[in-house]
Structure formats: C-alpha cells, structure tokens
Amino acid sequence: MTGSLAGLKVFDLTRILAGPSCTQILGDLGAEVIKIERPDVGDDTRNFAPPYLPDDQGADTGESAYFAGTNRNKRSVTLNLSDPEGQALARRLLADSDILVENFKTGTLEKYGLGYEQLKAEFPKLIYCSITGFGHTGPYAARPGYDALVQAMGGVMSLTGDPAGEPMKIGVSIADLMSGMYAGVSILAAVNHQRNTGKGQHIDISMLDTHVAWLANQGMNYLATGEIPERLGNNHPNIVPYQVMPSADGYFVLSVGNDPTFERFCEVAGCQNLLEDARFNKAVERVRNRDHVTETLNEITRQHPSAWWLEALEKAKIGCGPINNLAEVFDDPQVKSRDMVIEMDHPATGSKKAKLIASPIKMSETPAEYRLAPPLLGQHTDEVLQEKLGLSAAEAASLRDKGVI
DSSP: SSTTTTTTTEEEEETTTHHHHHHHHHTTTTTTEEEEOOOOOOOOGGSSSEEEEETTOOOEEEEEHHTTTTTOEEEEOEEEEEEHHHHHHHHHHHHOOEEEEEEOTTTTTGGGSSSSSHHHOOOOTTEEEEEEOSSSSSTTTTTTOOHHHHHTSSSSHHHHSTTTTTOOSSSOHHHHHHHHHHHHHHHHHHHHHHHHHHEEEEEEHHHHHHHHTTTHHHHHHHHHHHHOOOOTTOOOOOSSEEEEEOOOOEEEEOOSSSSSHHHHHHHHHGGGGGGGTTTSSSHHHHHHTTHHHHHHHHHHTTTTHHHHHHHHHTTTTTTOOOOOOOHHHHTTTHHHHHHHHEEETTTTTTTTTEEEEEEOOOOOOOOOOOSSOOOOOOOOOHHHHHHHHHOOOHHHHHHHHHOOO
C-alpha cells in the first residue's frame, strides 16, 4: 500500500452508512481496514436490496449495491461479539490496530467489554471513534439515530421542499454521510495527535451535531435575526437569481452571485432595461423583491430552450447548468474525465467487473487506491485470523463450529 494512510490499521465495527462511509475513505487513502461483521448476518445493508450487483450473465449476485457502495478496500471478518471468545478475539485484534471506528447505539459495546473506558488502559494509543445519532452525552444519548429522523430534528427538512407543500428530506442520506465525513476528519486529526504524543483518544461524533453544523448560512441567518427561515423550494435565501429557471422546453439552473454577473445576464437575455429598476440593479434589492424578480425573469427565460440558455450563458461566464438525471450524470464528459466511476473484479460477478463510484479525493503524490472489492461476508476471516493471531485452520474451524466466527 502506498496511500497517504498506508500503515494505519483500522478495526472497523461499523455498519449501514455513517460508519462504513468513514472507513471506506480511510481505506481508499491507504489504511488497512478489517471490517467485523456478525456471523451469518453481516452488515445490515447486505439485505438493503434489490438492486444487487449483476454477474456476467446479468443475473443478481445477492451482493447488494448499497453495501458495495461503502465497503471497498476492507477485509470482512465474521466475529460474534456477544460470545466471550469472540470478545477475546476482538481484543487480540485490537492489539494490532491504531483506530477503532464504531456506530452502535450508545452503551452497546460496553455490554461486550469493548467500550472506550474499558479499553483505554490496555490500549492507550488507540483512537476510538464513536458515531451515534445524538452523541454520548445529553438527554437524547440513549436514542437510536436514523438519517430521516436526524434530517427532521436537525432542521434541514424545514428548509427543503416546495413552500406550498410538505417539508422534504434530501434525496440521499446526507445526515449519515456528513457524520461519516466529520468522523474521517476527526480521525486524521487524532492520528496527528497520536503520532506527536503517543496517546489515543475518544472521538464522539453525533449525527445531530454534524447536521446542525452544516446548516451553515441558513443557521447563521436564524442566529443573526431570530427569524425562522421559510422554505424557498429551489431558491437561495441570500442570492437572487440563484435557482431553477424555466425554459421553453424544460428547466435549467442559473447561478448569479453578484451584480456584474447579473449585468452580463441581462445582456445575454436582452433585458438591460431591468438595470434601470432599483428592484433589480442591486443584489440586496433582488433578494428583498424576490417574488417580483423571479416572476419577471421566469417570463424571460421561457423564451428560449434550455440548450440555448446554457450555451449563451456559459459563453458569458455566467454560472448555469442542466438538471441531469443519473444516466446523464454518469455520461457527463466532466464526470468521465475525472474518472468518477471505477470497475473492480468482484468474487461474485464472474468476468463482469463491478461498477463503483470512485473517491472524489484527488492527490498528486498519494492518490486514492482501489485494492479490494467490497467483500463477501466473512471472506477474509481465516486469512486475517491466521495472519494477525497465528490461528491454524483447525482452530478456525473449531471457532466456526461454536458460532464464534
């Protein structure tokens, strides 16, 4: 391994999305990740299907696309943590680990003797990262966390959707993904501290905390004014026009970030007369007169098809773009040129390679690596136990018969 995190060893007790997305980032950057899964069951997302990865005959492999999306560059080891022998094996594996990442409900791992306070004396250098719905402190600490629940409680649903309709969640599990991202950043900071001091620490990542943190300008708008922001649909709260615009044959996105750009838009659109109107010629006034400005500009953009607008606006260096479906996204020349789809050999797909979404991290000296396809359940159990603990095939078979692995 030659990635920037080569040499780091991660004991991965995560499942579903928040934790696995974090540990996949670490794996892509070169860390060795051993994913611990329940025997016979595995990560819950192995059953979040269909769809499944297709094999070389186009048939379902039984390997869920959901699981494959966040579990490459990991070796899968099945281990029964509710069994004392399984707990003992986990502690032995931890002796060879730099980082433990888990996203169980608060208090769960303590039942198995694997909580941070139970491990820190024995493993003082261990970085122990917990990702939970609400963190390890506070009145909600014992509650389970789910993406849609956190989107609702964290405020983003109150900001999303048609103003005349119901609150809407975002179309991907953004609360999970952002907590995984913050966890990854925190782990890298802890690694630096570990290297400087020889000490590990506990990282307590709350999905609700991270959700509140990325309310960003909308959260700050409320803190500055005390006024609850209303849903604006596709409109920006602080910039107009910065939204979906109708065309003669559909829709496109227009992003006008300042007054000089708006002046260029008016030149392209042939509506320079609007610059003489105080409601249009200053950014602040366009926001204050949002409804009138939007209605006026919508009538203008309806005069030409989307392709006309995109070509003309791009020539004038005005932010704009098509509203792509996923087929168009993955066929986009920019997405293709950035190699955002990779293909990997997979033990379940035969001669057909598995298509996966690539890492967006581009580094000149230590680029992301794609070493291991998303593993089959327990694919590496015997290999890892022999390599790390020196267990023989007979010992592994005995543990398997007892349901420990």
